[in-house]
Amino acid sequence: MGNGTVVITGASAGLGAEMARQFAARGWDLALCARRTDRLDALAAEIRERTGRRVETAALDVTDADAVPAVFRRFDEAFGGLDRVVVNAGLGKGAPLGTGRADANRETAMTNFVGALAQCEAALEVFRRQRRGHLVLVSSMSALRGMRRSMTTYAATKAGVAALAEGLRSERIPGVDVSVVYPGYIRSEMNEHVQQATRFMVDTETGVRAMVQAIEARKAKAYVPAWPWVPIGVAMRVLPLSVVRKLS
16 A cells, blocks of 8 residues: 655656655655656656556646646546645756846746646646645745846746745645745756765755655755755845855
């Protein structure tokens, strides 16, 4: 007997793929979606062989407003209900505003915020009908303050994601828990270009383990891994911008 079914978007690589592995190891069945279906199907086969859990996959571009609810409804019908949805799909593209790369900033904004909004709409359509469910939004430590240069748009989108979570939590939808997770520096494909010596960077498995533990505890919000990001998170909210600037 498993724990239920968890939907993970952006599951073909990085944090999403590792969350899928770890949730399956904890007894969850999986509904995985991403744009890259070849990698998604390979991951599904790996997890089925390793854990014996049920894994269903679907191609999904979260910026496609019609596709998001259609895919979520398909998963809902296939599993007879959904227990948890992890809004994880995201992009890290970006450039300083006004430098000719508006396309990159817009793509990140559309994926990270408008796409997250579409996922929340689709998930809550299912959860409101069921009168139960756990909505999880993946934000970022960069959401706590405005970031400079290529991080400006990314940080703003993740702040928006956190605000969505707080607003939904404030609504107190019957039977629905809402969590927001703020990962610190966790190695993934999104940041593979960053120097390996980056301070506080942890490997994917370690970082995702902290994420999954926080999600399983249904924490309203969690800075992960807790050390050093809990104290850094507290400090970031009160530090002057001249100090915060050095973090981006």
